[in-house]
Amino acid sequence: MSVEADNLTISCQYEYENYLTNDTFESNLKLLLDSLSHNTATTGFYNTTVGEGLNRINGQALCRGDASSTACESCVSNASQGIMKLCNAKDALIWYELCQVRYSFQDFFSNTAYTGKYPDSNGQDKLASDPADYYTYLMYLMKNISTEAVNSTQMFATGQINYSLSQTIYGLVQCTRDMSGDDCYNCLNSALGDLKACCYLREGGTVVSRNCNVRYEPYRFFNGSITSVLSYPASTGTGDKWKKGRIVLIVGILGLLLAVLAGSCAVYFNWRKAKQGISEELPFMDLATIKAATDDFSSSNKLGQGGFGTVYKGLLSDGKEVAVKRLSRKSWQGLEEFKNEVILIAKLQHRNLVRLLGCGIEGDEKLLVYEFMPNKSLDIYIFDSDKRAQLDWYTCNNIIDxxxxGLVYLHEDSRLRIIHRDLKPSNVLLDHDMVAKISDFGMARIFCENQSSAKTRRVVGTYGYMAPEYAMEGLFSVKSDVFSFGVILLEIISGKRNSGFYLTEQAQTLLAYAWKLWTEGKELELVDPSLAESGQAAEIVRCIHVGLLCVQEDPEDRPTMSEVVTLLGGQKGTPPEPKKPAFWVGRAAQVLDRSLAPNLPANDITVSSISPR
Structure with a gap:
């Protein structure tokens, strides 16, 4: 069997330094992986460290709880070979069917920062006939075995639940054993949230992460005895069974009709692809359906307007509420930007990213259909005094997290490495539970696995949120998004816009004001009074501290987003002292020639070229 045979997915952190062939780090890595291969099989979990100083490497291997010692040793050996073959970063993690292997120059032991990852194999599972009903049974199973895993020494549990007379759902959950019970439960709970984001419509699915993994299938995929055999606590009377049978029959008929319709759409879509290069994988809605949903783009359904067009609320024929982004015909986001946004979002699945439901192209009309966010965008809450009164520290902290x-997923854990490039409060949407979801990927760019930065002559984005190296030189990287995140964090805490400080007595920008207060030891004066009343001072100060680290002028000084999550969670001790931020970002917007972009809102400025030819 080849070393890639059971490889689910891999995470290579190329934003850190790569090691070189035959250098000391590589030699130590080979020793470390060899040690993991030989020592993990005894207990199924093993931590070790090799080397000193800059060449010190921490390693960890975890075998699935049902794997035999022979299967465990074989899997860790194959995974060790696979990670050497596929990655030369100084921080990497590979997941196999029966094990996972991780190494890093950083000390990650007992670090509980969660970031989920979806294996490509998820797309191979069949669609559930009744996703909502199936999901109800699934969550009952997974939450029960999660509780069982937390209380077991192996931090591993399996289970099954009868979904119908002919169908059973099987589940498995596991945590690394360097976690506390509470941390394990929180990790599994986050993974189950991601499971819904990736696999809600399917009969099977997997989410893997650094510290915990979850999986479910309609067939038994694990070995050994089942730790939990469950029955859903619901009525099982004959009438209910007959009702369910009729529903299944109706769904089956509708499924057949939809299959015929999908076939017709595929023929049409392939023709469109030949003309416009749109991917056949994308969900497609015709203009008539979208017009009917929005009452022909009625002004009463208008949710908002941006540089690229207008967003409307829509109601589909099945009663589902949606948001429809109708690109302006005057917008310079042409077909390429539209294709970019659709292709990107269609491949991204995370609970902190807005979900694309469909798209439409007909004549000059270019439309995107998203899940509806009843609480609209973050800027409405943090910059409106009445709305802001509805926010307490708990809600704001959850939004920041x-x-x-969401950015960790884009930068590190999705199948693609994606730089958003236009992160700002109006592009952060809030669902009915005030869960933050990043939106608007029209300006996003995909990086290759080993690519850490790029340069463009066409700088796009919003002044006040753009990193200085991007706005001035066209250089962008994951650290550009980190800068934007830092600005948003400080705006959430203060309730003030970064650009709103221009020519005030306090400072030219919010960043300059925050830095001034920080250096004077008066950082709590930055905090909006409503947050100061509902939050703990130490937590709020830590957030300000992290925000200032994110907006440091040199991108090399800024943390990665995974480090940000760890710092925000207080899992890394005292963060390093921040260096002086870049202060120019608020002033630049004032001197820009508005004739360059007459159709853009005041704060959405685009420069076609800023570098000398």
């Missing part, structure tokens, strides 16, 4: 985790 959600944005950070």
């Amino acid at each position: 959600g944005i950070a985790r």
Whole structure:
């Protein structure tokens, strides 16, 4: 069997330094992986460290709880070979069917920062006939075995639940054994949230992460005895069974009709692809359906307007509320930017990213259909005094954490490495539970696995949120998004816009004001009074501290988003002292020639070229 045979996915952190062939780090890595291969099989979990100083490497291997010692040793050996073959970063993690292997120059033992990852194999599972009903049974199973895993010494549990007379759902959960019970439960709970984001419509799915993994299938995929055999606590009367049978029959008929319709759409879509290069994988809605949903783009359904067009609320024929982004015909976001946004979002699945439901192209009309966010965007809450009164520290802290985790997924844990390039409060949407979801990927760019930065002559984005190296030189990287995140964090805490400080007595920018207060030891004066009343001072100061680290002028000084999540969680001791931020970002917007972008809102400025030819 080849070393890639059971490889689910891999995470290579190329934003850190790569090691070189035949250098000391590589030699130590080979020793470390060899030690993991030989020592993990005894207990199924093993931590070790090799080397000193800059060449010190920490390693960890975890075998699935049902794997035999022979299967465990074989899997860790194959995974060790695979990670050497596929990655030369100084921080990497590979997941196999029966094990995972991780190494890093950083000390990650007992670090509980969660970031989920979806294996490509998820797309191979069949669609559930009744996703909502199936999901109800699934969550009952997974939450029960999660509790069982937390209380077991192996931090591993399996289970099954009868979904119908002919169908059973099987589940498995596991945590690394360097976690506390509470941390394990929180990790599994986060993974189950991601499981819904990736696999809600399917009969099977997997989410893997650094510290915990979850999986479910309609067939038994694990070995050994089942630790929990469950029955859902619901009525099982004959009438209910007959009702369910009729529903299944109706769904089956509708499924057949939809299959015929999908086939017709595929023929049409392939023709469109030949003309416009749109991927056949994308969900497609015709203009008539979208017009009917929005009452022909009625002004009463208008949710907002941006540089690229207008967003409307829509109601589909099945009663589902949606948000429809109708690109302006005057917008310079042409077909390429539209294709970019659709292709990107269609491949991204995370609970902190807005979900694309469909798209439409007909004549000059270019439309994107998203899940509806009843609480609209973050800027409405943090910059409006009445709305802001509805926010307490708990909600704000969760929003900050959600944005950070969404960026970790984009930068590190998705199948693609994605730089958003236009992160700002109006592009952070809030669902009915005030969960933050990053939106608007029209300006996003995909990086290759080993690519850490790029340069463009076409700088796009919003002044006040753009990193200085991007706005001035066209250089962008994951650290550009980190800068934008830092600005948003400080705006959430203060309730003030970064650009709103221009020519005030306090400072030219919010960043300059925050830095001034920090150096004077008066950082709590930055905090909006409503947050100061509902939050703990130490937590709020830590957030300000992290925000200032994110907006440091030199991108090398800024933390990665995974480090931000760890710092925000207080899992890394005292953060390093921040260096002086870049202060120019608020002033630049004032001197820009508005004739360059007459159709853009005041704060959405785009420069076609800023570098000398």
